[in-house]
Amino acid sequence: MTWVLLLVTAALTFPWAAAGAARRLADRLPPKEACAAIVSTAVLGAGGTGAALFGLAHVPFLAGLEQLPLAQVATEWPAALPVAALATAVMATQLVLVVRRWCEHRSLLAAAWAEAADAEADGDLLVLPGETPDAFALPGRHRRPGAIVVTTAMLRTLGEREREVLLAHERAHLTGHHHLLSVTTYLAAAVHPALRSLRPALDFHLERWADESAAREVGNRRLAAAAIARAALAASTAGPRRGPLLAVNTGPVPQRVEALLGPVPVRPEAASARAAALGLVLGVVTCAVAAVAIAYGLHEYVELAAEGLRAR
Structure with a gap:
């Protein structure tokens, strides 16, 4: 039991270290690669946590397969059943949180589409009458393609x-499917508390990704920086957007503007390769630790069953 608990403990504490490493790594990468590093860490951390908890919760199931009475299991491994019950309760709580967050995501998306119902359509642009400056990328829903929602006050x-910068920025969110990356990380954070810190970091780098796309589109980084600053300042009166809606005023705007006033973010190919390798190693370690914990648990109970048969 000692080794099983050590392995599972390692799998459950791994996301704390992985989240911190992912945030620091993201700050050294271009925005697109930074988002990939953050989302990968969130998914792998959540997956490893789920696998480790399953490794603890499967004890009664294994005992049934080996036709071992639970009383004998409790005698040989006193903590087995309480730990299995706790792991099962935690997984049930995680499932409830994930479902609740998914429902919240769908509800926010439906409300946003309802808000844009009176907008005037012009291609992928929906112009919404209103005196509050606002602009955000609206993901597709019910076979409706995504759209850019802008109020007349913002225009x-x-x-x-x-305006070209603003539209290019929001269009980059849609073409890059940024809402899917955001929602994935949001759901993963419901599985392990350490992953919650990845959501603000991802929002920042998603905005940086869209900022850089807009700057390339208009071919003028200073113009892009000025437009983002003006639009974000105007949109601040509308308040921050929630859930899948990525708006121009999301994240720390001064840092975004400062980055646009600097050089184009470029990293050597070797840095990207090291980042990919690090992500792969983190994923392999997480899955391997969880798999070893489960395999060791199986081995323990096979031996327990064999000893019981020999004792008869």
Whole structure:
């Protein structure tokens, strides 16, 4: 039992170290690669946590397969049944949280589409009448393609070239399927508390990704920085968007503007390769630790069954 608990403990504490490493790594990568590192860590951390908890919760099931009475299991391994019950309760709680977050995500998306019902359509642009400056990327729903929602007040706030930046920014969210990355990390954070810190980091790098896309689209980084700053300042009166809606005022805007005023983020190929290798190693370690814990548990109970048969 000692080795099983040690292995499972390692799997359950791994996300704390992985989340911190992913945030630091993301700060050294271009925005697109940073988002990949964060989302991969969230998924692998959640998967490893689930596997480790399953390794603890499967004890009664294994005992049944080996036709071992639970009383004998409790005698040979006193902590087995309480630990299995606790792991099962934790997994049930995680499932409830994940389902609740998914329902919240769908509800927010439905509310946003209802809000845009009166908007005037122009291609992928939905112009919404309103005196509050606002703009956000609206993911597709019920076979409806994604759209960019902009209020008339926001359009009046920006100049023609600045509007090009804003639309390019929001369009980058749609074409990059950023809402899927955001929702994936949001759901993974319900599985392990250490993963919650990845959501703000991901939101920042998703905005940086869209900022850089807009700057490339208009071919002027200073114009992009000025437009993002003006649009974010105007949209601050609308408040932050929640859930799958990525808006121009999401994340720490001063840092985003400062980054746009600097050089284009470029990393050597070797850095990207090291980042990919690190992500792969983290994933392999997580899955391996959880798998070893389960395999060792199986081995323990096979031996227990054999000893019981020999004693008869």
